[in-house]
Amino acid sequence: xxxxxxxxxxxxxxxxxxxxxxxxxxxxxxxxxxxxxxxxxxxxxxxxxxxxxxxxxxxxxxxxxxxxxxxxxxxxxxxxxxxxxxxxxxxxxxxxxxxxxxxxxxxxxxxxxxxxxxxxxxxxxxxxxxxxxxxxxxxxxxxxxxxxxxxxxxxxxxxxxxxxxxxxxxxxxxxxxxxxxxxxxxxxxxxxxxxxxxxxxxxxxxxxxxxxxxxxxxxxxxxxxxxxxxxxxxxxxxxxxxxxxxxxxxxxxxxxxxxxxxxxxxxxxxxxxxx
Amino acid sequence: xxxxxxxxxxxxxxxxxxxxxxxxxxxxxxxxxxxxxxxxxxxxxxxxxxxxxxxxxxxxxxxxxxxxxxxxxxxxxxxxxxxxxxxxxxxxxxxxxxxxxxxxxxxxxxxxxxxxxxxxxxxxxxxxxxxxxxxxxxxxxxxxxxxxxxxxxxxxxxxxxxxxxxxxxxxxxxxxxxxxxxxxxxxxxxxxxxxxxxxxxxxxxxxxxxxxxxxxxxxxxxxxxxxxxxxxxxxxxxxxxxxxxxxxxxxxxxxxxxxxxxxxxxxxxxxxxxxxxxxxxxxxxxxxxxxxxxxxxxxxxxxxxxxxxxxxxxxxxxxxxxxxxxxxx
Numbered sequence: 001x002x003x004x005x006x007x008x009x010x011x012x013x014x015x016x017x018x019x020x021x022x023x024x025x026x027x028x029x030x031x032x033x034x035x036x037x038x039x040x041x042x043x044x045x046x047x048x049x050x051x052x053x054x055x056x057x058x059x060x061x062x063x064x065x066x067x068x069x070x071x072x073x074x075x076x077x078x079x080x081x082x083x084x085x086x087x088x089x090x091x092x093x094x095x096x097x098x099x100x101x102x103x104x105x106x107x108x109x110x111x112x113x114x115x116x117x118x119x120x121x122x123x124x125x126x127x128x129x130x131x132x133x134x135x136x137x138x139x140x141x142x143x144x145x146x147x148x149x150x151x152x153x154x155x156x157x158x159x160x161x162x163x164x165x166x167x168x169x170x171x172x173x174x175x176x177x178x179x180x181x182x183x184x185x186x187x188x189x190x191x192x193x194x195x196x197x198x199x200x201x202x203x204x205x206x207x208x209x210x211x212x213x214x215x216x217x218x219x220x221x222x223x224x225x226x227x228x229x230x231x232x233x234x235x236x237x238x239x240x241x242x243x244x245x246x247x248x249x250x251x252x253x254x255x256x257x258x259x260x261x262x263x264x265x266x267x268x269x270x271x272x273x274x275x
Numbered sequence: 276x277x278x279x280x281x282x283x284x285x286x287x288x289x290x291x292x293x294x295x296x297x298x299x300x301x302x303x304x305x306x307x308x309x310x311x312x313x314x315x316x317x318x319x320x321x322x323x324x325x326x327x328x329x330x331x332x333x334x335x336x337x338x339x340x341x342x343x344x345x346x347x348x349x350x351x352x353x354x355x356x357x358x359x360x361x362x363x364x365x366x367x368x369x370x371x372x373x374x375x376x377x378x379x380x381x382x383x384x385x386x387x388x389x390x391x392x393x394x395x396x397x398x399x400x401x402x403x404x405x406x407x408x409x410x411x412x413x414x415x416x417x418x419x420x421x422x423x424x425x426x427x428x429x430x431x432x433x434x435x436x437x438x439x440x441x442x443x444x445x446x447x448x449x450x451x452x453x454x455x456x457x458x459x460x461x462x463x464x465x466x467x468x469x470x471x472x473x474x475x476x477x478x479x480x481x482x483x484x485x486x487x488x489x490x491x492x493x494x495x496x497x498x499x500x501x502x503x504x505x506x507x508x509x510x511x512x513x514x515x516x517x518x519x520x521x522x523x524x525x526x527x528x529x530x531x532x533x534x535x536x537x538x539x540x541x542x543x544x545x546x547x548x549x550x551x552x553x554x555x556x557x558x559x560x561x562x563x564x565x566x567x568x569x570x571x572x573x574x575x576x577x578x579x580x581x582x583x584x585x586x587x588x589x590x591x592x593x594x595x596x597x598x599x600x601x602x603x604x
Contacts, residue, residue: 118293121286123584125543130298130577133565148297210415214543217417218550218562233417237551240421241429248425251418258413266409 017267023260024202030073031080038070042227050243060245062236068245071227072253078228079216080257082143083208087201089147094154095197099185101155102162113159116152124149125211132220139222142215146208157200161193195272203265206258213254229254283592287585294581295347298574299340347578353571357564362575365560370579371450372439373545373556379476380541381534384483388530389523391488392495396518411485416544420478420551427474434474437553441467475552479544483537490533494526501525527598535591542580 040046045065053060059068101112131145165171165188174188215221216230224231229250236246318326346353352362391408398404428436435441440452442464447455453472456464498504499522507521508514542558549558557576564572 123539123542123581126577126580127294130573133573134298134570218546219566247421251415254415255413255418259410262409262413
């Protein structure tokens with residue numbers, strides 16, 4: 001009898017992994033409450049321009065005297081929450097396709113998986129960029145463009161896991177007992193699928209954050225004055241040698257988010273593999 | 276072999292077609308107005324209407340799509356609204372700079388990856404190595420590019436931080452600076468071009484080196500526990516020969532697939548690196564096309580990049596099968 005995922009996590013987790021998972025939760029909480037805890041108004045001039053990091057403004061001030069700490073805090077909101085939303089959307093859509101393909105088998109499976117493979121061989125970053133360039137800037141368009149190329153990976157994972165599980169005796173027994181489909185999926189498929197999906201999704205947060213910051217760096221994110229981290233770095237490129245904190249600190253914030261997600265994902269993978 | 280190549284060429288056409296179809300379909304579904312974007316938000320409605328007519332946006336989307344595809348087949352990618360030049364001519368002009376950069380980055384990246392893997396043999400999977408590689412893999416490309424410029428150009432002044440060559444107005448028949456300077460018999464120009472290539476190529480090579488290195492180290496540490504390696508060691512071969520002759524080739528599969536994945540990711544990074552280093556290639560051209568909503572240019576460059584990507588994957592598949600003859604084509 002398999003333990004629940006939560007129970008597995010509780011007694012298998014190591015200190016490093018739990019710290020990274022904790023950091024993921026912390027970043028999520030921070031990005032939710034950021035608009036209320038910024039020390040200064042991120043959109044307004046609050047001090048002289050180009051103040052270096054120091055007491056009063058821990059991350060310095062930008063070219064028009066806005067507080068960088070406040071802008072970076074709000075910038076994590078603008079990057080992290082849409083990133084999570086993209087992953088959630090891709091998980092839901094991809095899992096649905098994967099479930100249908102895995103359960104139906106035969107020709108449906110073949111057709112859907114060919115479609116999935118087609119999406120997987122396309123150079124995704126490139127097309128996401130082209131899509132946003134074609135549709136115009138905006139949060140919704142960015143999310144849509146990334147989502148289009150993210151679901152196939154989850155569809156494939158779910159489909160493979162479903163194919164593996166339906167041939168197992170426990171599933172055949174449950175199916176021949178005449179259980180309704182919804183219950184079959186919920187009780188006999190999902191518990192086997194969730195671990196693999198969870199690992200992929202956690203590692204993907206870093207990838208999505210990276211792609212979103214890349215798009216915002218190229219001017220394909222939300223329009224100014226939204227404090228997007230990639231755009232903040234791009235606008236301050238020329239200040240690198242004089243006011244290093246303007247381009248470097250927002251980029252470092254992206255690095256921290258990616259690192260935490262990679263650490264947590266790697267930890268989860270080791271737990272799931274060991275299980 | 277012939278059958279394999281034919282099959283892959285058909286695949287290439289399908290993938291390119293799918294790329295253009297996706298962008299076109301989304302443009303049709305989502306209400307966005309490229310004519311309005313081009314004319315500017317303050318333009319009067321008559322101007323917008325004229326621009327729309329000129330861009331051929333008045334016909335049904337299917338007609339527009341057929342027009343576009345008919346052009347593509349003839350090698351006509353439309354006219355850029357920004358440079359007022361045929362997109363195909365623009366691409367031909369900027370492509371060599373990008374190819375030169377990507378080739379240098381791949382060379383550096385793979386060399387560094389092999390280095391990483393050698394350093395890690397024996398320690399692979401240990402916590403410090405794992406954490407270091409994870410941390411290196413989490414660095415966004417613009418952060419590493421900026422740090423390279425800051426240290427090696429601004430602080431140490433060893434390498435130039437922008438541009439392609441130190442000579443003004445140099446151009447040659449091929450567009451590849453390293454080849455053109457040699458053809459023109461100017462070794463100084465060659466060295467200058469090489470010198471300018473170092474930092475951008477390093478920035479671009481870094482993600483490749485980290486992920487390919489990690490994948491190679493993993494495969495290598497697995498192969499080195501196999502019985503044939505024990506035999507090779509038992510014959511009295513030196514550890515270097517054991518790894519180079521018996522380990523590397525056997526472990527080449529997973530890292531080669533990783534190279535393919537990384538080439539796909541490299542296109543996004545190429546745009547960033549060319550933008551930061553003011554490298555006059557196709558990536559910079561594409562970035563400028565984004566800024567002016569130049570859809571013909573964006574689609575044209577995307578198709579060319581897509582074709583290169585698929586050709587690269589094809590070559591990697593052939594390499595896979597050369598490294599391990601059990602993998603048929």
